[in-house]
Amino acid sequence: MNTSRADAVPYLSTEELFREVNERIVRLNQEFESPEGEYLCECPNSLCAERLRLTLAEYEAVRRDPCRFLMAPGHERVGSIVLEQNASYEVVAVPVSRHLTIVH
Numbered sequence: 001m002n003t004s005r006a007d008a009v010p011y012l013s014t015e016e017l018f019r020e021v022n023e024r025i026v027r028l029n030q031e032f033e034s035p036e037g038e039y040l041c042e043c044p045n046s047l048c049a050e051r052l053r054l055t056l057a058e059y060e061a062v063r064r065d066p067c068r069f070l071m072a073p074g075h076e077r078v079g080s081i082v083l084e085q086n087a088s089y090e091v092v093a094v095p096v097s098r099h100l101t102i103v104h
């Protein structure tokens, strides 16, 4: 079955849209065998342009669970659960409207 991604987009949260972009960055980094990449902050602010430097392994550890999102410190929604935090980024639990298909 071939579902159109364009049809699904209006139902995605901002966090999920940023995740979609980052999935493409992951694929590019894999293609160029780059161990480090700049990933977009996956916070709910659609105008956020913050980029976070992570290794591919670090980002893959975040996105392994589709409910975990990468954000710059302090960018999470009020009341969100911060699962991990370090100086440059944090991992936030976000309820997703649908589970993204993760392409390996």
Ligand SMILES: [Zn+2]
Residues within 6 Å of the ligand: 041, 042, 043, 044, 045, 048, 049, 050, 071, 072, 075
């Ligand atoms: Zn942000």
